[in-house]
Every structure is written in C-alpha cells, then in structure tokens.
Amino acid sequence: SRSIDLAVIPGDGIGQEVVTEGLKVLSAVLPQDVKLETKEFDFGARRYHATGETLTDADLDALKGHDAILLGAIGDPSVPSGVLERGFLLKLRFAFDHHVNLRPSKLLPGVATPLAGEPRIDFVVVREGTEGPYTGNGGTIRKGTEHEVATEVSVNTAFGVERVVRDAFARAQARPRKKLTLVHKNNVLTFAGHLWTNVFNRVAAEFPDVTTDYIHVDAATIYLVTDPGRFDVIVTDNLFGDIITDLAAAVSGGIGVAASGNINPSGAFPSMFEPVHGSAPDIAGQGKADPTATVLSVALLLRHLGYEAEAGRIEEAVSADLAERTGNPARSTSQIGDALAERVAG
Amino acid sequence: SRSIDLAVIPGDGIGQEVVTEGLKVLSAVLPQDVKLETKEFDFGARRYHATGETLTDADLDALKGHDAILLGAIGDPSVPSGVLERGFLLKLRFAFDHHVNLRPSKLLPGVATPLAGEPRIDFVVVREGTEGPYTGNGGTIRKGTEHEVATEVSVNTAFGVERVVRDAFARAQARPRKKLTLVHKNNVLTFAGHLWTNVFNRVAAEFPDVTTDYIHVDAATIYLVTDPGRFDVIVTDNLFGDIITDLAAAVSGGIGVAASGNINPSGAFPSMFEPVHGSAPDIAGQGKADPTATVLSVALLLRHLGYEAEAGRIEEAVSADLAERTGNPARSTSQIGDALAERVAG
Ligand SMILES: CC(C)[C@H](C(=O)O)[C@@H](O)C(=O)O
Numbered sequence: 001s002r003s004i005d006l007a008v009i010p011g012d013g014i015g016q017e018v019v020t021e022g023l024k025v026l027s028a029v030l031p032q033d034v035k036l037e038t039k040e041f042d043f044g045a046r047r048y049h050a051t052g053e054t055l056t057d058a059d060l061d062a063l064k065g066h067d068a069i070l071l072g073a074i075g076d077p078s079v080p081s082g083v084l085e086r087g088f089l090l091k092l093r094f095a096f097d098h099h100v101n102l103r104p105s106k107l108l109p110g111v112a113t114p115l116a117g118e119p120r121i122d123f124v125v126v127r128e129g130t131e132g133p134y135t136g137n138g139g140t141i142r143k144g145t146e147h148e149v150a151t152e153v154s155v156n157t158a159f160g161v162e163r164v165v166r167d168a169f170a171r172a173q174a175r176p177r178k179k180l181t182l183v184h185k186n187n188v189l190t191f192a193g194h195l196w197t198n199v200f201n202r203v204a205a206e207f208p209d210v211t212t213d214y215i216h217v218d219a220a221t222i223y224l225v226t227d228p229g230r231f232d233v234i235v236t237d238n239l240f241g242d243i244i245t246d247l248a249a250a251v252s253g254g255i256g257v258a259a260s261g262n263i264n265p266s267g268a269f270p271s272m273f274e275p276v277h278g279s280a281p282d283i284a285g286q287g288k289a290d291p292t293a294t295v296l297s298v299a300l301l302l303r304h305l306g307y308e309a310e311a312g313r314i315e316e317a318v319s320a321d322l323a324e325r326t327g328n329p330a331r332s333t334s335q336i337g338d339a340l341a342e343r344v345a346g
Numbered sequence: 347s348r349s350i351d352l353a354v355i356p357g358d359g360i361g362q363e364v365v366t367e368g369l370k371v372l373s374a375v376l377p378q379d380v381k382l383e384t385k386e387f388d389f390g391a392r393r394y395h396a397t398g399e400t401l402t403d404a405d406l407d408a409l410k411g412h413d414a415i416l417l418g419a420i421g422d423p424s425v426p427s428g429v430l431e432r433g434f435l436l437k438l439r440f441a442f443d444h445h446v447n448l449r450p451s452k453l454l455p456g457v458a459t460p461l462a463g464e465p466r467i468d469f470v471v472v473r474e475g476t477e478g479p480y481t482g483n484g485g486t487i488r489k490g491t492e493h494e495v496a497t498e499v500s501v502n503t504a505f506g507v508e509r510v511v512r513d514a515f516a517r518a519q520a521r522p523r524k525k526l527t528l529v530h531k532n533n534v535l536t537f538a539g540h541l542w543t544n545v546f547n548r549v550a551a552e553f554p555d556v557t558t559d560y561i562h563v564d565a566a567t568i569y570l571v572t573d574p575g576r577f578d579v580i581v582t583d584n585l586f587g588d589i590i591t592d593l594a595a596a597v598s599g600g601i602g603v604a605a606s607g608n609i610n611p612s613g614a615f616p617s618m619f620e621p622v623h624g625s626a627p628d629i630a631g632q633g634k635a636d637p638t639a640t641v642l643s644v645a646l647l648l649r650h651l652g653y654e655a656e657a658g659r660i661e662e663a664v665s666a667d668l669a670e671r672t673g674n675p676a677r678s679t680s681q682i683g684d685a686l687a688e689r690v691a692g
C-alpha cells in the first residue's frame with residue numbers, strides 16, 4: 001500500500017492557518033489506500049526568540065527522511081531582516097539542493113488582475129534555486145564607516161545552470177506550446193550571461209521541438225504587463241526569478257493564489273512546497289488569510305510525488321471555487337478550505 | 347549672453363530620427379538670447395563595424411567640454427550582445443561618473459496604460475549609476491567546459507551609496523508629497539543591503555520632513571502594478587533600478603514616453619539625457635518612431651542646465667499633445683516633432 005510521509009512547517013503569521021487548510025484538502029483528495037503521515041516542525045520566529053536557533057543540523061537530519069515538506073510561511077517583523085531568510089529559508093534550499101524553484105502563473109476565469117483587457121496568462125517560471133547572487137558570497141570591509149565597501153558575489157556554474165536549464169526544457173517539451181524563454185541580463189552581466197546563454201543554446205540542440213527565445217530581465221517585466229501571453233516556460237537565474245515571479249503572481253491573480261515548489265529532482269532530499277506569499281502578520285490569527293496558494297502548493301507536491309490525477313483534481317476544484325467568488329460574500333480561511341475539500345472529495 | 351553647447355549622439359536605429367525632433371523642440375523652446383551650439387558624434391554599430399571602436403579616450407576628451415549630451419539610442423543586432431553596452435553606454439556612464447540615473451514616471455491624461463482602472467502614477471526613480479552589479483567585476487574560469495564558473499561582483503561603497511541617497515532625499519524634499527522609498531533586497535543580499543539600509547537611515551535623519559519607507563525589490567514590482575500611486579521618489583541600486591524603471595515605464599504609458607537623465611550633479615563632466623527605449627531597428631528609418639521620450643529627455647536636460655521654465659513648457663506641450671492623440675490618426679515622427687515644436691514656441 002502507498003503512503004506519504006510529510007514534514008509540515010506551519011511557521012509564522014498566517015502560516016498555521018493556511019497549512020491547516022492545505023492538509024485538509026490533501027486528506028480529502030487522497031485515495032483510501034494512501035496512508036498520509038504528517039509530522040509538524042516548529043520553526044520560525046517563536047523558536048528563534050526562544051532558542052536563538054533557526055535550522056540546526058539535527059533539524060535537517062529530522063527533515064531529511066520525509067517524502068516532502070509543506071511550508072506555510074516564515075518571517076516576522078520582530079526578527080531582524082535576513083536572519084530567518086538566510087538562517088532558515090535559504091539554508092534549507094541550499095542544504096537540500098532545491099535547485100528547481102517552480103512557480104506557475106495561470107490567470108483563472110473570474111480572478112481579478114491589475115491588467116486591463118482580458119489577458120491570457122498561463123506560464124511557468126523555472127527559477128534556479130542554489131546559485132547566483134543567493135549564495136551568500138561577498139562581504140563587508142570598514143563596516144559602518146564612510147569607507148565601507150560591501151560586495152555580493154553571484155556564483156554561476158555550468159553544472160548548476162545546465163541542470164536547471166535541462167529541467168526547464170523538459171517541462172517546456174511536455175506542454176502544448178513547447179516554448180522556452182531564457183531571461184537574463186547578458187548584455188551587462190556578461191560573465192554569467194555568457195555562461196547562461198551558451199548552456200541554454202547547447203541544451204536547446206537536444207530539444208529541437210522546443211521553440212526558444214531570449215529576453216533581458218528589464219524587458220521581461222514590460223512583457224509581463226503588456227503581453228504576458230507570449231510566455232510559456234521561462235528559465236532564469238535565482239535573483240531575476242525572485243523578482244519576476246512576484247510580478248507574475250501579481251498579474252495573474254495576486255499572491256493569494258501563487259504556489260511554488262522548491263524541488264530537488266534527484267530525490268536525494270525531500271522537495272519543499274510553499275505559497276509565494278509571506279507570513280502576513282497584520283492579518284494573522286483572524287481567519288482572513290486565503291489558503292488557496294497553499295492548496296495549489298499541495299497540488300504541486302502531489303504532482304511531484306506522482307499523484308497526477310489528484311493534483312489535477314485540486315487544480316480543478318480551485319478553478320471552480322475561484323470562478324464563483326465574484327459577487328459572493330467573503331469567506332474565512334477555513335470556509336475556503338472546507339469548500340475546496342468538499343469539491344475534491346466529491 | 348547665455349549659450350548651450352550640446353554634444354549630440356544620434357546612434358543606431360531610430361536614434362537619428364528621434365534626436366532630430368528633440369533638437370527641433372529644443373530650438374523652438376529656447377529664448378532668442380540663448381545661443382544653441384550642437385556637435386554631432388558618430389557612435390554605435392556603424393562606427394564599431396568600420397573601426398572596431400566603441401568609445402576611445404579621444405572620444406571622451408571630445409565629449410568632455412560640452413554642457414550636456416543628448417543621445418538617441420545605441421545598439422544593433424549585428425553587434426554581439428554586451429559590446430556596445432559595456433563598450434559605449436556603460437563606459438560613458440562610468441567615465442563621466444553619472445551616478446544619478448533619473449527616471450520619472452508620470453501617467454499623463456489620455457495616455458494608455460496596461461493597468462486596469464485609472465491609476466494615479468507620478469513618481470521618480472533615482473537609480474544609482476556607477477556601482478552594484480554594473481561594475482564589470484567578476485570573471486570566468488574553465489570557459490566553455492562543464493566545469494565553468496562565472497562570477498559577477500556587485501560592488502557597493504558608502505561613498506557611492508551616500509551621494510545618490512542624498513540626491514534622492516533632496517529630490518523628495520522638493521516634491522509636494524516628500525516621500526522616499528528605498529528599494530533593495532536586504533533580506534538576502536545582506537552585505538550590500540545593510541550598507542544601503544544604514545546609509546539610507548543615517549541620511550534620513552538630516553531630512554526629517556521626508557517620509558521614508560523600505561520595500562524589497564520583488565514586492566516593489568507587485569506595488570508597481572497594484573498600487574503605483576504609493577510611490578513618490580524611489581532610490582535604488584543600479585540593477586534593481588534597471589529592472590523597475592522598465593516596468594515603471596510600461597505602466598505609465600510605455601517606453602515611447604519614458605525619459606531619463608544620466609546625471610553627474612557635480613558638473614565635473616557633462617550629464618547625458620536619453621530616451622529609455624532602445625534603437626528599435628525593426629522600425630528604423632520609417633518615420634514611425636515616437637520622439638516623445640526624446641523630447642521629454644530634452645526637458646530633463648534643460649532643467650539640469652537651469653532652464654526650468656523651458657523644461658516646464660516642453661512637459662506641458664507633451665501633456666497637451668498626448669491628451670489629443672486618442673481617436674486621431676497616427677502621425678509620423680516628424681509630424682509629432684513639428685506639433686510639439688509649435689506648441690512650445692506658441
Ligand atoms: C524570503 C526570501 C528569502 C525569498 C527569496 O528571495 O527567494 C522570497 O522572496 C521568495 O521568493 O521565496
């Protein structure tokens with residue numbers, strides 16, 4: 001009999017609330033014969049204040065054995081900027097080698113977009129997750145003086161670029177339009193830019209049925225608001241991916257519905273799935289958070305573990321739910337979760 | 347008697363066409379007693395193909411003596427990516443220490459925006475122009491092999507950050523709303539982020555009447571499409587500024603109307619003014635290019651040289667012209683230039 005052994009990290013702010021609904025929908029969608037086991041981990045601001053710890057080697061060991069990780073949100077204004085980001089979120093991505101950061105953007109019927117007209121939006125960003133300016137390389141000299149110099153080093157390797165580019169080509173090939181766009185800034189960041197461009201072109205030769213193009217990151221932000229329909233799959237560096245996926249989320253219904261996966265395709269370590277939104281401390285504990293992005297992250301998780309049909313059922317349920325929202329009274333976090341659980345079970 | 351001694355760089359693609367109209371409007375707006383002298387320089391793709399040169403020391407010497415520089419566009423697909431960008435555009439910014447890259451975004455009445463509703467957009471981005479990931483620091487080892495490593499080093503100094511932050515505070519203080527937003531990614535790029543944040547907070551103490559806030563660059567792209575009205579003046583690093591000003595241009599009427607100034611406030615070297623759009627080789631030579639962004643760049647140039655009234659007259663003429671465009675037949679590049687010249691002279 002099949003089983004899913006899930007590590008659950010509710011985290012800070014609205015994290016607990018949205019994760020509860022994500023698990024509710026997960027339980028509802030799984031066939032009887034799949035045994036779901038969950039283990040909750042207490043990470044984030046509370047733990048940091050109590051112990052000074054963010055993510056220890058023992059924590060990583062404990063997480064390692066699970067099939068996947070579901071995360072709500074990590075971050076709180078009471079913790080200095082960077083501590084939980086570098087000490088937890090990025091530490092986990094690097095430790096578990098989550099080099100494929102998957103962020104789909106699909107504007108579903110009935111969902112409001114800040115864009116005028118009726119844009120057709122259905123693309124996926126494959127963001128590199130373990131290199132670029134995120135490595136923490138760099139430093140500071142003469143800190144706090146008028147002679148301070150601070151550097152940030154973007155590190156890019158053929159190994160790291162090729163594996164994520166290859167993953168993106170495979171994803172593009174599996175979609176009807178079969179189109180892959182490389183987003184970079186190769187006219188200015190010429191060292192990294194040449195590496196990305198050369199690897200991209202080399203791998204492209206192995207996927208002759210995939211149409212390719214290249215767009216500078218600055219121009220990509222223009223297209224994301226004037227012609228988002230031109231994108232099918234985008235592959236890009238860690239920092240550019242961070243920036244354009246927030247914009248992509250904004251134009252395709254907001255971060256309330258934006259899901260993401262931090263994936264290690266090799267399976268050597270569990271992959272992690274989380275909503276793109278943060279901990280939203282201003283609305284925490286009030287039942288106001290929209291759990292949809294977490295529920296869609298559960299769908300990505302299921303697809304990653306091979307439960308394609310169940311993932312599809314969740315996505316259909318979310319589509320149907322969103323289509324009925326306009327004009328209806330606002331619902332609480334758990335009411336939305338209940339409605340989605342009912343749909344996927346039905 | 348007064349005079350303006352202008353270096354003019356038409357450049358590639360539509361550069362020549364739009365610069366012609368910019369100069370037409372400049373001549374029309376200047377009072378009789380101001381003597382305008384222009385000297386044209388041949389830079390860009392043609393020169394590069396003919397001589398292999400992009401911008402020599404002798405060129406820099408020749409440009410140096412002028413009061414300001416007006417540039418059309420540099421760039422052509424026939425030149426490998428990076429050659430003209432690093433060899434001309436960035437070389438000039440660095441050589442003339444253009445550390446204040448000024449990019450106003452104002453959605454004028456009658457102008458189409460990709461955003462729904464009727465957003466109020468009126469802000470200025472002050473982008474640092476001589477540091478960050480644009481310095482060309484970094485390198486490549488084992489190029490072309492599966493073991494290639496390419497780095498890009500973002501260099502940030504207290505000196506460089508403070509002067510642009512100070513400039514931005516002064517600009518914010520001179521505007522009615524007096525609000526300055528720092529855009530960075532200080533939770534991930536902690537070395538550069540701390541420097542920017544600390545300098546920003548230190549300088550803020552000298553401008554108690556300016557309201558300040560901080561937004562991560564990824565979140566800034568969300569606000570630029572969901573709530574652009576929240577911004578008054580933004581100060582940011584070179585690369586983040588590159589990205590968000592293209593998005594800002596897109597939401598506030600498109601790059602057809604986006605002007606920019608590469609400013610050296612000390613006056614030690616001439617400042618350069620240029621439209622944000624590129625050379626658009628696909629429509630070059632057809633009289634289809636919109637010269638408005640160049641004309642607005644001429645307004646920035648005039649304001650920089652102390653001709654505030656004339657700058658204002660150009661901006662009013664552009665406003666009036668844009669307001670009358672909807673529903674009227676498209677005009678050629680020179681027809682738009684003629685109309686604007688007539689308005690500012692009138
Ligand atoms: C919180 C932060 C470290 C993170 C990132 O920059 O990757 C976030 O913005 C994201 O996109 O997941």
Ligand SMILES: CC(C)[C@H](C(=O)O)[C@@H](O)C(=O)O
Nearest residue numbers: 187188218431432435436588
């Ligand atoms: C062409 C390129 C070097 C330039 C930049 O990146 O600064 C352009 O995108 C700009 O914004 O002026």
